Amino acid sequence: MAKTHVTMKVNGAEVEGLVEPRTLLVHFIRENLQMTGTHIGCETTHCGACTVDIDGMSVKSCTMFAVQANGSDITTIEGMANADGTLSALQEGFRMMHGLQCGFCTPGMIMRAHRLLKENPSPSEQEIRMGISGNICRCTGYQNIVKAIQYAAAKINGVEFREAAE
Amino acid sequence: MIAPSPAGRDRPANVRALSAKDEWEETMIPGSFSYHRPASVADAVKLLSDLGEDARPLAGGHSLVPMMKLRLATPAHLVDLHGIAGLKGIRRDGNNLVIGAMTTQHDLLASDEVGKSVPILNEAALLIADPQVRYRGTIGGNVANGDPGNDMPALMMTLGATYRLEGPGGAREVAAAEFYQGAYFTALEPGEILTSISVPVPPAGHGYAYEKLKRKVGDYATAAAAVVLTMAGDKVATCTIGLTNVHETPLLAADAANAVIGTSLDATSLKNAAAAAEAIMSPAADARGPVEYRKHVGGIMVTRALQRAAANTK
Numbered sequence: 001m002a003k004t005h006v007t008m009k010v011n012g013a014e015v016e017g018l019v020e021p022r023t024l025l026v027h028f029i030r031e032n033l034q035m036t037g038t039h040i041g042c043e044t045t046h047c048g049a050c051t052v053d054i055d056g057m058s059v060k061s062c063t064m065f066a067v068q069a070n071g072s073d074i075t076t077i078e079g080m081a082n083a084d085g086t087l088s089a090l091q092e093g094f095r096m097m098h099g100l101q102c103g104f105c106t107p108g109m110i111m112r113a114h115r116l117l118k119e120n121p122s123p124s125e126q127e128i129r130m131g132i133s134g135n136i137c138r139c140t141g142y143q144n145i146v147k148a149i150q151y152a153a154a155k156i157n158g159v160e161f162r163e164a165a166e
Numbered sequence: 167m168i169a170p171s172p173a174g175r176d177r178p179a180n181v182r183a184l185s186a187k188d189e190w191e192e193t194m195i196p197g198s199f200s201y202h203r204p205a206s207v208a209d210a211v212k213l214l215s216d217l218g219e220d221a222r223p224l225a226g227g228h229s230l231v232p233m234m235k236l237r238l239a240t241p242a243h244l245v246d247l248h249g250i251a252g253l254k255g256i257r258r259d260g261n262n263l264v265i266g267a268m269t270t271q272h273d274l275l276a277s278d279e280v281g282k283s284v285p286i287l288n289e290a291a292l293l294i295a296d297p298q299v300r301y302r303g304t305i306g307g308n309v310a311n312g313d314p315g316n317d318m319p320a321l322m323m324t325l326g327a328t329y330r331l332e333g334p335g336g337a338r339e340v341a342a343a344e345f346y347q348g349a350y351f352t353a354l355e356p357g358e359i360l361t362s363i364s365v366p367v368p369p370a371g372h373g374y375a376y377e378k379l380k381r382k383v384g385d386y387a388t389a390a391a392a393v394v395l396t397m398a399g400d401k402v403a404t405c406t407i408g409l410t411n412v413h414e415t416p417l418l419a420a421d422a423a424n425a426v427i428g429t430s431l432d433a434t435s436l437k438n439a440a441a442a443a444e445a446i447m448s449p450a451a452d453a454r455g456p457v458e459y460r461k462h463v464g465g466i467m468v469t470r471a472l473q474r475a476a477a478n479t480k
Contacts, residue, residue, distance in 0.1 A: 004201065020198065021201035021244070022195065022196045022197065022199060022234075024195075043235065044232055044235070045228060045231075045232055045299065046384065048296070048298060051298055057272070057301035058297060058301055059298060059301060059302060060299070060302075063227060063228055063231045063302070064227065064231070064302070065201070065227075065231075067201050068227075068246060068248065112297070112298065116297075130297075131297060132297075133296050133297065133383040133384075134296025134297050134299060134383070134384065
């Protein structure tokens with residue numbers, strides 16, 4: 001099958017590659033671009049581990065072809081740290097609140113939470129839980145992931161984070 | 167809707183076993199296809215007509231791409247509709263809300279116009295899949311695919327919506343209620359695509375509810391019911407009821423609606439409506455439960471939707 005030339009912006013850098021039309025975006029990111037922070041969990045659009053940010057949308061990159069992302073602006077977990085290399089508010093939140101155990105779902109969780117907080121900077125606990133309902137974690141029971149996102153929201157909004165009483 | 171066992175599992179004994187790599191390729195990687203990205207409806211229709219049965223239109227891709235990974239769909243050509251700007255957007259046209267086929271569920275949720283004039287669409291969109299899927303999944307794909315598990319078809323029938331279909335022979339309008347012929351069989355002719363949906367705006371102050379029982383976020387309905395009604399005093403003046411995933415097509419439950427019109431939704435009327443709705447249900451027994459259970463909860467969804475719709479009339 002003839003390959004197609006694609007160009008896109010990934011974490012601020014212009015990238016290009018030759019792909020078969022059937023190449024899934026997640027495979028292009030991991031194999032062509034060698035950025036393996038975006039994880040492949042289920043490959044059936046259920047788990048959310050492959051979530052990336054495309055033109056302001058959270059997208060499961062296992063359910064989109066790389067050719068469809070031609071010309072788009074993508075952010076992956078590799079683009080989430082602050083410009084000076086320090087952890088972003090969300091990354092810090094996941095660290096401080098123990099929002100991960102095995103860490104497999106974490107890149108997808110952070111990418112989804114990133115877009116959630118852009119659209120709703122002060123989400124309620126319920127809004128956070130619905131907001132990450134497309135991301136599956138099999139370790140944490142979600143409790144500390146919710147806290148991590150609340151921590152990040154407080155930090156971004158410049159207010160003190162208070163953990164809810166257990 | 168269906169969760170088929172991956173190719174390579176229930177394989178007949180006379181077919182060679184797959185190596186791990188083969189199995190991965192056959193269950194996770196779609197077959198080869200040529201990719202087309204037309205810039206206009208006319209170009210898309212021409213491509214689909216010229217390429218024939220080997221071509222499929224690609225909207226949000228959240229039904230088709232998983233099917234392609236499982237090799238349950240193996241189109242030789244995909245005609246991606248994302249390049250056609252005119253297919254996206256929501257506008258008010260007189261008493262109708264006209265929704266472009268490539269409008270996503272996320273767009274619907276973000277639309278003040280939808281929230282104001284046809285809020286049941288907003289309510290139902292939130293019950294579809296998960297946030298990521300809603301950024302990609304389109305209203306056109308949801309209604310045109312003919313999947314009995316999809317939520318929007320029964321809503322469109324309940325609202326009296328019409329679909330605009332454009333094909334090699336020109337454009338035509340088909341009522342949602344006339345569109346669904348069987349599971350994955352619709353009124354779409356070869357080469358035709360659904361380009362927009364026209365939804366008559368219900369009267370101001372109408373009551374509405376979409377009650378969907380599902381096992382988890384992202385699941386299709388075990389059973390779901392849509393209700394749009396108006397009240398005159400404490401009596402139901404008009405009522406329409408639609409049902410999702412309890413038959414090979416979405417259903418309008420006319421007898422159930424007639425059972426409550428003129429009543430104050432007393433216990434007997436509600437019971438009659440649920441029984442009339444259950445009488446037309448013929449769900450498949452699947453992982454969501456046996457037939458009797460799915461019909462039973464279908465009746466409960468009708469009851470709950472009627473009560474909530476009546477309570478939120480203004």
